[in-house]
Amino acid sequence: MSTSKHASVHDRWAHLRFSVVGQLLAAPPAKGELRAELKKLAQRTWQHPITGAPVRFAVSTIERWLLQARREKRDPVGVLRRKVRADAGIQHVVLAVREALRTQYGEHPSWSVQLHYDNLRAVAEHDRALAPVPSYSSIRRLFEAQGWRKRRRLSSRDTVGAERAEARLAAREVRSYEAPYVGSLWHWDGHGGSRQVLTARGEWITPVLIGVIDDRSRLACHLQWYLTEDAEGVAHALSQAIQKRGLPRAGMSDNGQANLATEISEGLARLGIVHDTTLAYSPYMNGKIESLWTNVEGRLMAMLEGVRDLTLASLNEATQAWCEYEYNRALHSETGQTPLARYLAGPDVLRPSPDSDALRLAFTRTDQRLQRRSDGTLVIATRRFEIPNRYRHLRQLHVRYAQWDLSQMHLLDERSGKILCRLYPQDKQSNARGVRRPLEPLATTAPESASRHEAPRASASMAPLLVKLMAQQTATGLPPAYLPMAGPSSTEGEES
Incomplete structure (x- = not known):
C-alpha cells in the first residue's frame, strides 16, 4: 500500500499494518488454514515506515491487527493507527509554575524559552512554591501548548504607541486582505x-x-x-x-x-x-x-x-x-x-486622470493671511506677494500654495473655494520706477473663472506662432534639446 511522504507517523504505521493483513481480508483463508497464513506473513520482511529498515512482526501481532481490522467495518485502516497516549499533550507543571511563567511571558514576550527557563530557576531559588523546577523540555512543551511564541519588539522605544500596538497584536488576529476592484485601494x-x-x-x-x-x-x-x-x-x-x-x-x-x-x-x-x-x-x-x-x-x-x-x-x-x-x-x-x-x-473603479496643472494645483495647502492695507500685500514664508487692487477691500485673504513651490500662489474665494486669481511676488525694483496702476472697481462677486479676474499683462499669453511651434515640438515625443540646471529642489535637475 503506497503512502505519501508527507503522511504522519500514525498514518504510515496504519498503512503498513493494513498492507500486512489486507490480503487476508480480501481473500479469507479456509477454515483451519489461518494459522499457517499468519506464520507465512510472520516470516516475511517488511520495510519500517519511519527508518526504512527491514522488520518482521510476530504471529500474535499480525493476528491482533487482523482481528481489529475485521471488527471495524467502516474504517479498517484508521483502527490500525497507533493509539494516542492518555497523557499526550499534558504538561506535568504545577499551577504555581504556570502562573509564574504566564506573568513572566506577559512582561517579556520577546524572551526566548531558554531565557524564561533560566529566569524561572533563579526565582525558584527564593520561592519554594516553584520548586522543583520542571525540565527545560517540559517548559518548552508548555510554551508551545499555550501559544507563547517569542515576539519581536515592534519598537525599541518604550512609548505609549508601541505598547498599545503590541497589546493589540497580542489580542487581535492578523488577516491578509485584497481589494475587490483595481483602483479601489x-x-x-x-x-x-x-x-x-x-x-x-x-x-x-x-x-x-x-x-x-x-x-x-x-x-x-x-x-x-x-x-x-x-x-x-x-x-x-x-x-x-x-x-x-x-x-x-x-x-x-x-x-x-x-x-x-x-x-x-x-x-x-x-x-x-x-x-x-x-x-x-x-x-x-x-x-x-x-x-x-x-x-x-x-x-x-x-x-x-x-x-x-x-x-x-x-x-x-x-x-x-x-x-x-x-x-x-x-x-x-x-x-x-x-x-x-x-x-x-479588472474589474476597476479608476477615474480619468486630471492634467498636470490640475494635479499640481490639487497638492497645495489652504491658508489665511491678513492683507497689509498700506501696499496691498501679504507675507508667505518671509516673501511678500502683491494683491490685485480690486481685492483691496478684503482684510482676511484665503490662499492656496505648496511650501516647496511658491511660484504658484493663488487667491481663493472664501465661500466657494474657487480660485480668483494668481498672486505674484512683489517686484520692488519695478515699483521703484514710480509707475502706478489706476484703481480698479472692487470685486464684490465671485467670478465664473479665474481668467476674468486676471489683470491684463503683456506676457499673459503667448503669441499664436510660438504656441504652434511648441505644439509641433510636443507632437514629436522627444524632450526639448536642452539640459536644465539643477536647482535647489531635490526633484528638479536630478530626474532629468
Whole structure:
C-alpha cells in the first residue's frame, strides 16, 4: 500500500499494518488454514515506515491487527493507527509554575524559552512554591501548548504607541486582505535604499524610493528615487502614478511626516481619494508594498552592484525599466497572474486622470493671511506677494500654495473655494520706477473663472506662432534639446 511522504507517523504505521493483513481480508483463508497464513506473513520482511529498515512482526501481532481490522467495518485502516497516549499533550507543571511563567511571558514576550527557563530557576531559588523546577523540555512543551511564541519588539522605544500596538497584536488576529476592484485601494510608502548615489555637488547620499502599488493587481503604478523623503516627493510620485494609471478611490500609507503633510491630505481630498493610515508600529497593514521592497533589493539593487558612479538619474532610469518590463510582467506567486494582466483584466473603479496643472494645483495647502492695507500685500514664508487692487477691500485673504513651490500662489474665494486669481511676488525694483496702476472697481462677486479676474499683462499669453511651434515640438515625443540646471529642489535637475 503506497503512502505519501508527507503522511504522519500514525498514518504510515496504519498503512503498513493494513498492507500486512489486507490480503487476508480480501481473500479469507479456509477454515483451519489461518494459522499457517499468519506464520507465512510472520516470516516475511517488511520495510519500517519511519527508518526504512527491514522488520518482521510476530504471529500474535499480525493476528491482533487482523482481528481489529475485521471488527471495524467502516474504517479498517484508521483502527490500525497507533493509539494516542492518555497523557499526550499534558504538561506535568504545577499551577504555581504556570502562573509564574504566564506573568513572566506577559512582561517579556520577546524572551526566548531558554531565557524564561533560566529566569524561572533563579526565582525558584527564593520561592519554594516553584520548586522543583520542571525540565527545560517540559517548559518548552508548555510554551508551545499555550501559544507563547517569542515576539519581536515592534519598537525599541518604550512609548505609549508601541505598547498599545503590541497589546493589540497580542489580542487581535492578523488577516491578509485584497481589494475587490483595481483602483479601489493604492498603497504608497518610502524605502531607504541600500546604495548611495553621487550628486552633482560631489556628495554621496542614500536616496529614498517612493513607490505606489495597486492592492488588487499588485501593479507597481510608479517607482522613483528621491534624495529625501518629503511631501514634495510624495506629491510628485502620486501625481505621476495618477497620470499613468488613473485616479484611485482610496489610498493607504504610514504615519510619516511626509504622508501627513497638509498639501498631501488636502490634495487627496480634492481628488476624491480616501486616505487611510496604518496603525502606529503596524507595518504589516501595508504588507503588499513592504513585500515590493524585498524584490527591489533582491533583484534591482543586486543587478547594480557593479556600478560604481551611480547617479540619481541613472538609478531612476534603471528602476523604470525594471518596474515596467520585469516586475509588472512577472508571474505573481499568490495571484497566479502577472500584475499587468491582472490590472488590465479588472474589474476597476479608476477615474480619468486630471492634467498636470490640475494635479499640481490639487497638492497645495489652504491658508489665511491678513492683507497689509498700506501696499496691498501679504507675507508667505518671509516673501511678500502683491494683491490685485480690486481685492483691496478684503482684510482676511484665503490662499492656496505648496511650501516647496511658491511660484504658484493663488487667491481663493472664501465661500466657494474657487480660485480668483494668481498672486505674484512683489517686484520692488519695478515699483521703484514710480509707475502706478489706476484703481480698479472692487470685486464684490465671485467670478465664473479665474481668467476674468486676471489683470491684463503683456506676457499673459503667448503669441499664436510660438504656441504652434511648441505644439509641433510636443507632437514629436522627444524632450526639448536642452539640459536644465539643477536647482535647489531635490526633484528638479536630478530626474532629468
